[in-house]
Amino acid sequence: MARSPRKPKLAVWKFASCDGCQLSLLDCEDELLAIAGEIEIANFVEASRAVVKGPYDLSLVEGSITTAHDAARIQHVRKMSKHLVTIGACATAGGIQALRNFKDVKEFLSIVYAKPEYIETLATSTPISAHVRVDFELRGCPINKTQLLEVLTAFLHGRRPNIPDQSVCMECKLKGNVCVMVAHGTPCLGPVTHSGCGALCPSYDRGCYGCFGPKENANTASLGTWLHDLGMPHAEIMRSFQTYNAAAEPFRKESEAHEKQND
Numbered sequence: 235m236a237r238s239p240r241k242p243k244l245a246v247w248k249f250a251s252c253d254g255c256q257l258s259l260l261d262c263e264d265e266l267l268a269i270a271g272e273i274e275i276a277n278f279v280e281a282s283r284a285v286v287k288g289p290y291d292l293s294l295v296e297g298s299i300t301t302a303h304d305a306a307r308i309q310h311v312r313k314m315s316k317h318l319v320t321i322g323a324c325a326t327a328g329g330i331q332a333l334r335n336f337k338d339v340k341e342f343l344s345i346v347y348a349k350p351e352y353i354e355t356l357a358t359s360t361p362i363s364a365h366v367r368v369d370f371e372l373r374g375c376p377i378n379k380t381q382l383l384e385v386l387t388a389f390l391h392g393r394r395p396n397i398p399d400q401s402v403c404m405e406c407k408l409k410g411n412v413c414v415m416v417a418h419g420t421p422c423l424g425p426v427t428h429s430g431c432g433a434l435c436p437s438y439d440r441g442c443y444g445c446f447g448p449k450e451n452a453n454t455a456s457l458g459t460w461l462h463d464l465g466m467p468h469a470e471i472m473r474s475f476q477t478y479n480a481a482a483e484p485f486r487k488e489s490e491a492h493e494k495q496n497d
């Protein structure tokens with residue numbers, strides 16, 4: 235009897251994160267059964283205790299690097315993985331935990347922990363791409379499940395994922411949303427934020443707060459000026475860029491530019 239071809243092996247890894255992006259994979263439910271028919275889910279401890287040894291054909295990596303142990307572990311993951319895709323704001327930009335990069339982490343430790351001498355942590359939270367080669371970055375906090383399925387399908391067919399690198403504004407236009415900035419003067423990070431959520435917040439008359447991180451060539455300086463002209467104080471503009479993707483380069487630069495200014 236002919237042996238059926240070997241299925242590609244998938245591994246899912248967690249670093250410093252909240253698990254929300256891994257849950258997006260579990261949230262695929264019906265589609266997950268179809269995926270499981272095409273891929274061997276070999277190492278996904280959030281879904282199963284059964285772990286198949288590497289090497290792996292595809293690794294999905296959630297979370298950022300915040301400890302020396304994790305900095306060494308990601309090297310091991312890279313060596314065991316033919317393709318490595320990072321998923322979510324933590325893995326692609328350092329996540330909300332990268333707010334430490336703007337301050338002295340030792341000061342935080344002394345305030346938060348009764349015995350800070352037991353805590354071993356790095357001074358910064360950094361994306362996976364700062365440590366190893368990454369084949370594709372999927373943005374979002376959390377990621378969009380449809381985009382995740384596209385990444386998995388593209389991997390199975392040996393092509394690049396079709397994830398358009400456009401802004402949330404484009405999604406507003408496609409949905410026929412009235413622009414909250416133009417119509418109501420509501421501050422919105424949509425012009426500089428990567429698409430993927432289907433313009434969720436503007437669809438409910440709220441400004442975007444940038445959870446999908448910067449789009450390609452994000453003109454944050456122009457948006458910063460625009461937000462200030464709308465009456466937003468510099469300190470608030472700084473805070474609006476310092477959220478889930480605070481350490482992503484265009485957001486970091488713009489937040490620091492406003493930190494130095496007085497209204």
Ligand code: SF4
Nearest residue numbers: 403406413414422424
């Ligand atoms: S509401 Fe925000 S995301 Fe939508 S078009 Fe206006 S600025 Fe862009």
Ligand code: SF4
Nearest residue numbers: 431435442443444445
């Ligand atoms: S904050 Fe922006 S990117 Fe995030 S869900 Fe809302 S509109 Fe989408």
